[in-house]
Amino acid sequence: MEKFDVIVVGAGPSGNAAAYTLAKGGLKVLQLERGESPGTKNVQGAILYADALERIIPDFRDSAPLERHVAEQRMWLLDENQSCTGATYRDARFSQEPYNRYTILRARFDRWFSEKVKAAGALVICETTVKELLRGDQGEVIGVRTERAEGDILADCVILADGANALLGERARLRPKVRADDMALAVKEVLFLPKETIEARFNIAGTQGVVIEIAGNITHGMVGTGFLYTNKDSVSVGIGCMLSDMKKQSLTPYQLLEGLKQHPSVKPLIEGAEMKEYSAHLIPEGGYKALPQLYGDGWMVVGDSAGFVNAVHREGSNLAMTSGRFAAETLIELQQAGKPFTSGNLAAYKARLDGSFVMADLKKYEEVPALLHDNPHILGTYPRVLGDAARAILTVDGQPKRDKQKQVLAELKGKRSLLGLLGDAYKFWRAFR
Amino acid sequence: MNAPVEFIPPRINVEEKLFQDRYRVDVGRPHIQVRDPQACKHCAKPCAVCCPAGCWSVTEQGGIDLVVDGCLECGTCRLVCDHDNVDWNYPRGGFGILFKFG
Incomplete structure (x- = not known):
C-alpha cells in the first residue's frame, strides 16, 4: 500500500x-x-x-x-418589505492597487x-x-x-x-456532532446581468465592485443576515439564518430569499437578471465556544x-x-x-x-452567538425602531419636530423598557468591545 | 402616515430554481435515508420547512416523503432532525450536485 x-x-x-x-x-x-x-x-x-x-x-x-475588487461597502437594515436604512462606505483608496478584497x-x-x-x-x-x-x-x-x-x-x-x-x-x-444552534443555513442565487447594467446600477467602473451586507427583519425575527455582491457580469444574492431559529418557524429558505429579492430596495438592482444557479450551504457560526x-x-x-x-x-x-x-x-x-x-x-x-488573528478575533466575539441567541429582539426591534424614526422625521406633514421626536421615543419605550434598553446596550458593549 | 404593507410569504416553486442547477444523479443509490419512517409520523417535521431544495415533503398520511435528486448537499436535514432519524452521507465521488459558480 x-x-x-x-x-x-x-x-x-x-x-x-x-x-x-x-x-x-x-x-x-x-x-x-x-x-x-x-x-x-x-x-x-x-x-x-x-x-x-x-x-x-x-x-x-x-x-x-x-x-471585482471591493470599492464600496454598504450596510443595510431592511424591514420585511418596505424600508431600507443604510450606511455606505466608499473610499478611493479601496480602488488603489493592490486591492484588499475581491468578489x-x-x-x-x-x-x-x-x-x-x-x-x-x-x-x-x-x-x-x-x-x-x-x-x-x-x-x-x-x-x-x-x-x-x-x-x-x-x-x-x-x-x-x-x-x-x-x-x-x-x-x-x-x-x-455539529449542532443546529451553531449553524446557519445560507441560500444564494447567481443572477446574470450585462456588465454595463451592473456598472450603471451600482455606480462603478472597471473592476470596481460593491458589497452590501444586509440585516433587519428580512429574516423575520431569526438571527441571520443577507448579502448582495457584484461580480463581473452577475450579482450574488443570498440570505442565511441560524438553523435553530429556522426549525421553529414556517418560512422556507427559498421564501426568505425571494422576500429579499422582492424587497423594494433590492428588486430594481436585479431587475431583468437571468438566474443561472441556486445553491445552499451551512456556515459554522458558533464561534470560539463551539470550536x-x-x-x-x-x-x-x-x-x-x-x-x-x-x-x-x-x-x-x-x-x-x-x-x-x-x-x-x-x-x-x-x-x-x-x-x-x-x-x-x-x-x-x-x-x-x-498567536494569530484567527483565535484573537474568534475570542473577541465569543459572547456574540449566545447574545443573539438569547436576545433575538435585538435584530428585529432596533432596525424597526430606526426605520420608523427615519420615516417619522423625514415625512414632512406639518407636525412639529419636537412632537415627532416624542413619538419616536414613545414607540421605542413601547417596544423595550428603559431597563431593557440599558441591558441591551450593556450586553452589546460586552460582546463587541 | 401611510399604513404598513403586509408581508405576504411568496409562493415559490423551488423546482424551477433547481432546474438551473447541474446534477449527476446516482440512480437507485440515495445518499440520504430515513432510519425509521414511523418515527416521523409524530414529529413537527422541521426538515420539510428547512430543506433548501424541498427534498422533504409531508405526506397525506402525516408521514414524510424524501426525494434526494435535487439535494444541494448542505446537511441541514441531519441537524434539524430532533430524533436523529436522518442517515446522511455524501454521495459517491463525482455524483450529486455539480456547482457551476458556487
Whole structure:
C-alpha cells in the first residue's frame, strides 16, 4: 500500500492552502476531493481576502479568476418589505492597487487554486469520497478509507478539510456532532446581468465592485443576515439564518430569499437578471465556544470543519486559508526536525492559531452567538425602531419636530423598557468591545 | 402616515430554481435515508420547512416523503432532525450536485 506524508481531505480554501504549502515544503501529499473537479461542491458568498492568499501565493493576482475588487461597502437594515436604512462606505483608496478584497465565484476560484496545488507537486484525486478515518493500535489516525475498491490509503497525518458538516471527525469520535444552534443555513442565487447594467446600477467602473451586507427583519425575527455582491457580469444574492431559529418557524429558505429579492430596495438592482444557479450551504457560526479539539495523534482539522468563521465580520475563507497554511507549516517544521506527528507535537498548530488573528478575533466575539441567541429582539426591534424614526422625521406633514421626536421615543419605550434598553446596550458593549 | 404593507410569504416553486442547477444523479443509490419512517409520523417535521431544495415533503398520511435528486448537499436535514432519524452521507465521488459558480 502506498503511503503519504500527509493526506488532505477536501479541496476548498483550507484544504488547498494546506496541500499547496505542504507540497511546496517538499512533503509527499495526497489530496482527496469528492467533487467532479475542485469547486463543484463548494459554495460561498463570496468575498476573497487578499491578505490570507497573498501569504500563500504572493502573485495570485496575475492568474486567479477574480470578479471585482471591493470599492464600496454598504450596510443595510431592511424591514420585511418596505424600508431600507443604510450606511455606505466608499473610499478611493479601496480602488488603489493592490486591492484588499475581491468578489469571486468559488467554482472557478477553487479550480484555479487546485491547479496551483498540482503544480506545486501534490497528487490531487477527485471524485473520491472519504468514508472514514483509519486508526492504529493506540487510536492514532493512520490514514483514510475511501469508497473505492481497495480504497484504504495510509499517511503519517490526515488534515481534515472536509467542510462544515465535519462528518469525518464526528464518525471517528474526535469531536461531537455539529449542532443546529451553531449553524446557519445560507441560500444564494447567481443572477446574470450585462456588465454595463451592473456598472450603471451600482455606480462603478472597471473592476470596481460593491458589497452590501444586509440585516433587519428580512429574516423575520431569526438571527441571520443577507448579502448582495457584484461580480463581473452577475450579482450574488443570498440570505442565511441560524438553523435553530429556522426549525421553529414556517418560512422556507427559498421564501426568505425571494422576500429579499422582492424587497423594494433590492428588486430594481436585479431587475431583468437571468438566474443561472441556486445553491445552499451551512456556515459554522458558533464561534470560539463551539470550536472542537483541533488536533490529535496523526490528525488536524482546518477551515469550516473546525468552525473557523468570524460571523460578526462575515469572514471565513481567510480563516480557512490561514488555518490550512498553519497546519501545513506545523508539519513541515516537525518533519525538518525529525519529530513524529503526535498530539504533543501537533499542539504547535494550536499555538500558531492562538498567536494569530484567527483565535484573537474568534475570542473577541465569543459572547456574540449566545447574545443573539438569547436576545433575538435585538435584530428585529432596533432596525424597526430606526426605520420608523427615519420615516417619522423625514415625512414632512406639518407636525412639529419636537412632537415627532416624542413619538419616536414613545414607540421605542413601547417596544423595550428603559431597563431593557440599558441591558441591551450593556450586553452589546460586552460582546463587541 | 401611510399604513404598513403586509408581508405576504411568496409562493415559490423551488423546482424551477433547481432546474438551473447541474446534477449527476446516482440512480437507485440515495445518499440520504430515513432510519425509521414511523418515527416521523409524530414529529413537527422541521426538515420539510428547512430543506433548501424541498427534498422533504409531508405526506397525506402525516408521514414524510424524501426525494434526494435535487439535494444541494448542505446537511441541514441531519441537524434539524430532533430524533436523529436522518442517515446522511455524501454521495459517491463525482455524483450529486455539480456547482457551476458556487
